[in-house]
Amino acid sequence: MTTISQTAGRSLRPSSSSGFFRALASATQAMLDRLERRSAVKTLNELDDRALRDIGINRSQIEDAVYGQFKAELSRYL
Template structure:
């Protein structure tokens, strides 16, 4: 004859670490986005005025273009 026994394991409860890791992932994503945008601004600042004109922006519009506030033909390529 086969005997089946049941043991009661630990109860499952929501883990607070899930919220921690979600918040950490969000902050890391935000940090990497910021670093990437800063790198883009630096790269565009290194271009000469003729190269900037070729892509459709002026030097004063670099940050607006990188941060998505520049609305022209350039928005198709970003």
């Protein structure tokens, strides 16, 4: 009788490179998200108070709006 091993064709050493690349991709995405949000905060800070009022926020709410903590009041405009 012939037995086929399930490990045939697989390396005996566990592959840690896939976990490394997954972590690297996740860290890269987090960094890009942070840079994008920082850019949004900078752009909104450059607006005058009238323009901010037009979009429904005041200067003290810019970071909350960008980082998603201001959803309740903004949801009525969406």
